Amino acid sequence: MEDQGRATRNQPAAGRPVGHVLGIPVFANASMLLLAGLVTVVYGNYAQSELGLTPPWSYLVGLGFVVCLLGSVLLHELGHAVIARRHGIGVRRITLELLSGWTEMDRDAPTPKVDALVSLAGPLVSLLLGGIATGAALLLPSDTVPGQIAFQLAVSNVLVAVFNVLPGLPLDGGRALRAGMWALLKDRNRATVVAGWAGRVLALLTVVVVVALYQLRILTVFGLVFVLLVVLTLWQGAGQSIRLGRMTGRFPLIDLNALARPIIAVPAGTPLGEAQRRRAEDPRPDVVLAVADAAGILTALVDPVAAERVPVDRRPWVSVESVSRSRDALTSLPLGLSGEQVVRALQAHPGAQYLVTAGEDVVGVLRVADVAAVLEPRTVPSPRKETPGKDTPGKDSPNEDS
Template identity: 75%
Template sequence: MRSLRSIDRVEQPSRPQPRTAGRPARPVGHVLRIPIYMNSSMLLLAALVTVVYGNWVRSELDLPDPVGYLVGLGFVACLLGSVLLHELGHALTARRYRIGVRGITLELLGGWTEMDRDAPTPKVDALVSLAGPLVSLVLGGVATAVTLALPDRTLADQVAFQLAASNLLVAVFNVLPGLPLDGGRALRAGLWALIKDRNRATEAAAWSGRVIAFACMVVAIWLYRLELVTLFGLAFVILVVFTLWQGAGQSIRLARMTRRFPLVDLAALARPLLTVPAGTPLGEAQRRRSEDPRPNVVLAVTDSAGNLTALVDPVAAERIPVDRRPWVAVDTVSRSRDAVPALPLGLSGEQVVRALQAHPAGQYVITAGEEDQDVVGVLRVGDVADVLEPRRPRRPAP
């Protein structure tokens, strides 16, 4: 059996992603002050490789069962080390060009490095992207030299050969010119330098990734029919192809969204406020809103001095039975003004998206005036999503 470590991707989003608090992976430590996370899917792969490789090496070298599985577990540890070194190649190169690294995640199909901003130039984008495959190529070369120096059909020889094959195959596979592979990012960098438009370059490289995914599927089925690939190998390739297709689709979607950032205008998206005094019955407040000629009016609560103190939560308000709304004060279904994130009116579209990603919430108050104290409207995150993805299915407005 000749193991193939799975694909790798560098997370270099077109714009910063939400903070890692919601990351679906467990922290396992730090390397060079870079947080390392492991997805639970990696444990599934580790168990599978331990059993499959352990059985193979046990039968090839006539080893006892416990020893074979122990060797399989050691091989998994070496593969994880190879994946980590590959990702560190990306991460340390990014640091070299002052791009912050939020963390490295190891998962079922390899790993990915999360960076806090885009590469500033096509050259840096290409260097960061190709650093990982270069590390894998060096590791594969070293393992190949070790394999040639060791006696044939020994345990050390077999492990070294597997490491050589997996790292070299990963290095070659990852430089294929299609997103989300590293070679796709290098292709994106080249197109970016040529046409001076990062988003169009990303979309083109992503479509190239989908072509590569389709080609991989065709080749895998052809090799399976020739009995050169096992059913397990075909299933693995299908999983890789699915991941490539999904990653390419995500890149296309992100590029199209990023192109629409300038259309995010807070002044145009701000929903107007209809203020009612604290203690106003919910039914009465909703009646006033229904009679207001302005579209998408948001109910807000003011104190006795007329200062805005809270925003009515539309979801909480709808949960109140209609027959009880005349007896329930708006205060009970409202959220304090201080608990709602604020966005200054003068932000650009890109700045708005960055702020929404850094501080996720359902709605935001839009402020203006001296020291941004005056609330001039409310932004619903769904309204921004409608601008960035106009073709997505829309939910009924609350």
């Protein structure tokens, strides 16, 4: 189970809504259905062989076990959510999978202490559930359905609690490690990168252990494949954490004054070819084509992708407005926004171009690809080095998306 507070991301909810708990929207991931069916069948076959049940009762028991597992996952995530709320952090949603889940929060923890408390709340709930289930398993006969379900829930919850406190992102223990490194380094972003690399080391060590267990015939092929899939998820989550830590550390470098491209406005009705000629003759670098009305007020921006799709021999006959987007359809970003505020605005209103304004005046255009080049300079080619007279399509998102 992993808990990710995605204060720097704004993404559509994963899965389908299934209800609310304590006022928090709960979603179920679509992949959960496949896993739920698989576990129902596997546990149903186990109930046939060990408890002597016959279909369909054995598979109903398997389905009941799946429901109990989902309840355990939900309570784990509610542990994170309740502690987060107590410290003034809003919870957007909880998303459930069969053996994992995550809690999306509206902002990051304000201090290392709060980050650690929120992170460890989930494993603590799982450990408590494991203890309760262990007590029930000891009291109930082992050859009965309630006794077997109690035993399996005890094992699964204790394993979840132990696995989740391992020190590496995206696990809860990794968040606790980040909190400790945050307190030590006084830099949350650097702490996130450190905890992300710890997660990758943890994933590699897990691979070594499970392969050794398989060679010793302690682990079955099914168990090996299952654990390796979990390790793959852990590796990917750790990589996303490293990337996010590096990106958020570069937020202060996002300066609208420096990134805003200058504008050259042409009158409505100007042929596209003529507009591009004027743009090419403008001595300023990275000039963006725009359309202005008779009063000189900017009314639209030329869409560079649409403009490049027009054949060269037709550009003298195509009006510039036909490949433009209305100013009303574009998001405006006022000068003075911090780097984090700019990124949040881009996430909330996805697009390729944004108007940069000072009061009522448009002073430039921000392209999302330019922001991406700042956030990930080694992986995103800088769009500032373009051929004069041509518009380069922008990348739609500076984020991962994780």
